[in-house]
Amino acid sequence: MSVKVYFAVFGILVGVTAAEVALIGVQGISRSLTTTTLIGLAGFKALLVAAFFQHLKDEPRPLSALLLVGLVIAIALMSISFLQLHPLDL
Amino acid sequence: MRVTSPSLKRWLFSTNHKDVGVLYTVTSLVFFFVAGALALLMRAQLAAPFGRVLSGEVFNTYVTIHGLLMILWVLSPLAIGLANYFTPLQLGARDLAFPRLNALSYWFYLFGGFAMVLSFFFGGPNTGWTLYAPQSACNDPLCSPPGINVAAAGLILLVGSITMGSINFIVTIFKMRAPGLKLKHMSMFPWAILITVFMMLYAFPSLLAGLILLYSDRSFPGRLAYLSTAQGGNVPSLLWDNIFWFFGHPEVYIVLFPAIGVVGEILPTFTRRPLYGAKYITMSIVVAAVISFIVWGHHMFITGVSPLTTTLFTVTTIAVSLPFDVMTVSFMETLFRAKIRLKAPVLFAIGSIALFVIGGITGVFLASIALDHNLRGTYFVVAHFHYIMVGAGILALMGGLYYWFPKMTGRMYNERLAKLHFALSFISFNVLYFPMFLLIEMPRRVFFYTPDTGWAPLNGLATIGGLVFGFSQLLLVANLGRSLRKGAPAGPNPWDGWTLEWAVPSPPPLHDFDHIPVITEDGVVHLSGGESHPVASGIGDGHSIPHSSHSSRWPIVVALGAFVFLLGLTMGSGPPGILQLTPGVVIGLVGLYGYGKESFIVHEDEKVESWPFKAISRMRFGVWTFLASEIIFFGVLLSAYLFVRINSFAWPPLGYFDIGKGFLNTNILLTSSLTAVLALASAKAGSRNGVVASLLGTFALGAYFLYNKALEWEELAIGEHLAPIGSIFDNFPLAATSYYITTGVHGVHVFAGLAMIAYLLPRALKSADLRHQSQTILYFGLYWHFVDIVWIFLFPLFYLI
16 A cells, blocks of 8 residues: 555544534534534544554455454443433433 | 473473463363362351351352352363364364464463462452442442452453463464365364354453453542442442443353363264254354343343343343254254263263253243342352353363363273263252252352251252262362373274364374375365474474474463562552562563564464465454454443443533643544554565654654643643633542543553554664564554554544533
8 A cells, every 4th residue: 555545544534533623613513413423433534544554455354344243242332321221312 | 480390391381282271271170179169168158057167258258259260260261271272183283373372371361360369368359250339349348358459350361361362263263274174164162162262352351341440449449430439320330230241141151162062072973973953053153152242131130220121131132042942952963863872971961961951941031031030149040050150061071071081191081980970970960059949039149047948958958969069070180180190092083083183193293283184175184195394383292303492481471470460459459559560560571571582483384274364364363353352342441431421410511621632632643653554664665764763753652642641631630720610530520430541541552552662663673674574563553553543432532522
């Protein structure tokens, strides 16, 4: 992978981080939408780092599955925070 | 460390998978007798009303240490011992992928066990093996002095051991199968081990995260108190329940699956027919493994959680029993009308299946919320899980010991004594545990009772069963110990077994195979004519040429350093002083330096079956696998954050955590990721200056990040600049706990990354072949970028939301 790609990815990462900070200053967006967007942007940045800096996009696909399973399991635990004590908030 | 005795040297420094396997097996049996002795004393206490053998405090400590030792230091390690010895042989490999890491796993396990036993002398953990909060936290009257801390140190070492072991087995099974040996050709034991180690990889980080919360709670009460805080009603105790059982329930299957694998090896051999529905057994194990991660909530039916979750967990719990029906039926079909050679291993296997059916069915009772309300916390539950753990688990593994003993030693055991051992064990097991099913009104953790309860006859019977069961295990030791020296020669294949371990001499030579076997598409094995591989690992055992270069003294030193460090960290109440930590740090650094400097090369054989990971090196695959466990680890910490964030009464307003500083630190870490990847690019291009400059840049940015973090920590703690709100500890204790623990653990990861750079830089300066160094830089980069990814999530979670 060329150095140019690394710099381009870095530029996007910094830009998205700036956008994250800018987003919380925007009026008229609901708190839940802001939260969802911020988590989504963080996920996007993480994906960029994994795919390009860690070269995950060039690794065998089953390796991504190995990591994805970990992610899904962790999310299963996180979901309990919403389900266990505040089921009506769903 | 200078050791001259060849025998001692072999056992202390060997990295050979067979030696490590023997070490695991023998050590787990020693812990079996230690934990068993505690159980006998508990049974003696409960034999009659008003028992006076143990005080309540000692009884509680025995219950806790017995449970922790049996589950974590006996059952799994006994299976891992057999897996160490036989998985490489069954795959046609010469060793595990990372032999030194394997030795390190063992020593972490052993020292962890020492810490667990030592904890008794520090006041002992007395909360039961579940370490339930808030009882386990310091603010509670039940809290013992440093006993739980020292036990936590033992558990942390064990998690380290298990994580390293899991990575090793996953890489070995995927990357080191003999040519032609496809996954579908593998027999039941390696399959069971593969699924087990995956579960270990995903489940144990949760325990580690929980232990960090527990330790911080006990060491910084009132400051970093997730579990003992008065805030949030029952949220803190529920948090521990979730984290513990998220690990704890998969652990049940982690214990059970290797036993199922052993049964799956023994039955075909002694019935002389293929395992009925082997493919479906494998699929069932996979399905059960998946579902086992979404059943943990059934341990919390009466904790006041929402009906929605109790209903969901009832469904998943009943669902998880279904794959086990498939396995049981397959085993029974294999036995049905077969001409079974009734040797000891198959007797143990059949006994194990029978007891598993009883344990399994009574488990389904507990999945029902209505029944669970009445049965939970009673001896019915004790009976249920002992039928699974001991009946199905230990008995099958003992069958495995008898089955493979001739292969490990080259000698036969005494069959008559082994059958007597089985008969006594099976009968006394049922005398011990079946009465407990009837003690449905007796709470499981009382240390005495009165005659009017009517519990005396059944308890007396159980104690008689316990004594016979306990002492009958001495037959195993006597039999195997005597046969080791005087048993009849076994020959290479005394059982006419079909798997690859039976194709080599007994005991196997150091290098396992003279020629790596080749397997054809239909599963036929060709044992000779393959390529000869002279390289083996480990120290000579008299059967082959010693390869002393593949022994290593550093795993035991590193593990000793970790042990001493963790003891220093946990022995006192409250945060430790520098002096307490210094010895462990010194020993650990010496060990790590020696470990890193030692030339220990394991060649990767090109001609192996490695689908679906052919295109990735073993080491890179290993690092990625480690990162998968890290995802769970940080996932659990973030779950803790989320749990208190959603349920706590107060949280700092937006802007309390300085957004500007968070933004700056995020960009610092992102830039460090860029420099890390540039270091890799420079190494590949052969530019030494580029590598050094990039690594130095990464180091400087990482250090600057930590400096900024430290300033921010101090500012939040003092709170002078945060008017009108003030210190985070005074105003938002749960947020403070969450923030300091999560960013603190992340900071430790950054610090570890800096240490790696300190190791890489001199090598980059000296190395003649920079392209070779690029691999090491790549492994470092994978870790560093992961640490960056974690921060990418922490920034919005703490600063922007």
